[in-house]
Amino acid sequence: MTITEDYTNDLLKISVTERDDHFQVNWQGKSIDRKPSVFITPILIKVLKKSMDRGKRMILDFREIEYMNSSTITPIIKILERAKRGKAGVTVKYLDSLKWQQLIF
Numbered sequence: 001m002t003i004t005e006d007y008t009n010d011l012l013k014i015s016v017t018e019r020d021d022h023f024q025v026n027w028q029g030k031s032i033d034r035k036p037s038v039f040i041t042p043i044l045i046k047v048l049k050k051s052m053d054r055g056k057r058m059i060l061d062f063r064e065i066e067y068m069n070s071s072t073i074t075p076i077i078k079i080l081e082r083a084k085r086g087k088a089g090v091t092v093k094y095l096d097s098l099k100w101q102q103l104i105f
Contacts, residue, residue: 009039012065016047022057023047031068037075044079048088057089062101073104 004017011030016023025047033039051058060076062068083090094101 007039007043009033009036012036012039014040014043016043018050018056022059023051024059024061026061027065027068030066031072033069034071036069036072037078040072040075041078044075045082048079048083048086052086052088057091058083059091059093061093062105063093063095065101067100068104 002017002019004015007014007016011032013028015026015028017026018024025044031040047058050056080090080092082088092105094105096102
């Protein structure tokens with residue numbers, strides 16, 4: 001059984017799907033807020049905690065996001081640092097063919 005939760009803030013949509021062996025976090029639309037961490041951080045902390053509690057990998061999938069400003073990368077980096085400290089498994093998926101995603105990731 002899969003359970004999906006959708007979170008939307010302006011043009012950004014984050015969908016979190018729990019699967020048998022991982023949590024899939026799909027990013028869609030555009031992240032253009034000046035302080036995106038207010039929206040993004042609570043979602044990522046919740047998913048990271050669940051993934052660690054249940055021994056599941058967290059997959060951050062950015063392949064469907066059209067744009068993210070430089071302020072968006074900060075909460076992502078912070079959650080990756082937390083995951084590393086907690087020895088949680090995280091995979092980041094992005095489109096290498098998009099120059100801006102290639103530069104960020």
